[in-house]
Amino acid sequence: MMYLPAIFYQETINYLSSRRFILSLLLIFLPAICGIWFSNMMYHNPSIIARMTGGWIVEVTPKICMMAYLDVAPLPIALTAIINASDFIAGEKQRGMLELLVSKPLHHWEIVVGKYLSFSLVFLVLIFIKLNIFNFALKFLGIGLIENRVLLSYIVALVLTGIVYTSISTLLSTLMRGVLAAILAGFLILIAWYVFDWMILYLPLSTSNTLEKFSLFYYIDNIIGYMSSGKAALLLRGGVSPKVSVNFFLKSLMVILGILSLLPIALSIIILQKKDTTR
Known part of the structure; x- marks a missing residue:
């Protein structure tokens, strides 16, 4: 019997009625x-x-507003x-419910994937609503409206950013014994990745061209560039995205959805399964 729909429904109800949802609304x-x-x-x-950009930008447009945001x-x-x-x-684990969950006729993947x-x-x-509110x-x-394809590229970019960190944090949640430890580990990864992204901007071009392959925003920006036909502002780095080929777009999508999203979820399921069998 497939329990995934029931887990999905119950987790959605629990989340929408939790304090974490209120915190999410504030953060978003x-x-x-x-x-x-x-x-x-x-x-x-x-x-x-004009002062912020050293006189490079003197006119405020929707693109400039989104670039700053x-x-x-x-x-x-x-x-x-x-x-x-x-x-x-x-x-x-902290609530003492994990052993009860895995003792039921549920597949481990249903627990992880359902949540x-x-x-x-x-x-x-929430991200879709947030960016549309900003646009309107x-x-x-x-000031004006952002072009539809540019707005869509921003929605996809922020959703993919959220998916990557959700996947990595799911893996950390499986590895750690407590929620606080998992949050701290996720926060350290976030800070390290941000510092790395900023660092490669100021390195020599030959070095940055190699290191940027390990940057999340390098792949996000490739997706933005392709979807907006080079009309959208880059995440974090400022400036306008270049036009990106289909090949680069597909490679970036594979890295984000495959290595950075599906792989951590698969590892979470495997680890949860191994922990259960070793009890």
Whole structure:
């Protein structure tokens, strides 16, 4: 018998009625509100963006507003994923419920995948709403609307960022004994990856071309570049994405969805299975 739909439904109800959901709303929507406020300030006082860019940008457009917002947008998305996914297995351990769950006629993969899909679906909807609110707020302020294909590329980019950190945190949740330990481990990975992404921007070109293959945002930016036909702003790094070939787009998608997303989930299921058989 397939228990995945029941687990998915119950986990979704539990999440929507939990404190973690309230925290998720704050982490996702509060930065968007701050971004709207800052965009309004720049629009009415363009000298702000001129000073920030050394006179390189003097006109405030929807693309410029989104570029400024995307410098910080991935961070709360990643934090939301880490805080929630760290509770998937480690939380059940702390509550003494994991042994009860695995003693039922459930497959281990159903437990992991059910929790993962439940959170990911809600997460996707929240990110979609958040960016559309930001877009319509720019229109309301008189700045203008972001192009549909550019907006879609941003939605996909932030969703993929969230999926990667959700997958990694699910693996950490399986390895760690407590939720706090899993969150701290996820947070350290997040900081290390951010520092690495910033570091390679200032390295010699030959070195950065090699190291950027280990950067999450390198692959995210390739996807943004392809989906927006080179019209969208880059995540974290600033500037506008170059046009990307289909080959680079597919490779980037394979790395993110395969190595950085499906592999950690598969390892989580295997580890959970091994821990159960060694009891």
